[in-house]
Amino acid sequence: MNTATIKPIVEDMLKGYLDEHHIELVDIEYVKEGSNWFLRVYVDKEGGIDIDDCGRVSEYLSAKLDEKDPIPDAYFLEVSSPGAERPLKKPQDYVRAVGQNVFVTTYEPIDGKKEFEGTLEAFDGDTLTVLHSKGKKSTAVPLAKVASARLAIVF
Structure with a gap:
């Protein structure tokens, strides 16, 4: 099983x-x-x-x-408990995580990258927008391309 x-x-x-x-x-x-x-x-x-x-x-x-x-x-x-770096699995997890730091990996590259860390700026049900922690650039990540996502601790 x-x-x-x-x-x-x-x-x-x-x-x-x-x-x-x-x-x-x-x-x-x-x-x-x-x-x-x-x-x-x-x-x-x-x-x-x-x-x-x-x-x-x-x-x-x-x-x-x-x-x-x-x-x-x-x-x-x-x-x-899922811990401080709680996985984001369901749509309501992403909604709840807006404004928090996240770490997202994708199945295929988006703008040449497969890993994104930063603030989850928005989630519209289909796409999450991540504001990169290093810089002011945001990336739109289609939910269908997300391999894994979790909250990320900022030090």
Whole structure:
């Protein structure tokens, strides 16, 4: 099994619980590292997620996974915050990130570059506009060309 197969199953198991507790599902990963499989669930909420929230989500999900047993492999379940460099996956993530520093990679070059770091100036649903951290130039990046995007810490 892979993340694409596991993700909708886990999303379905969590939806009601997360909605009830006003917790947002940020991302799900199912990956093999060395000889071990990891099911990682990233959650957040208004004002920030804490270790107790993560523990409750983990207990709830663990019970559901034990009940339905949809994953044939042995794995480690990890529930955590997406961290300071939160990934941007859904359109609402980009909307929320406007005005913040981001790091974006693309599938193909735009103006000769595949990496863009700077302030997310705008997002219209199809295109994000990144004001480069070094200079005053902005680049319009079509969402369809984004390979990955995340918030970026500025030092």
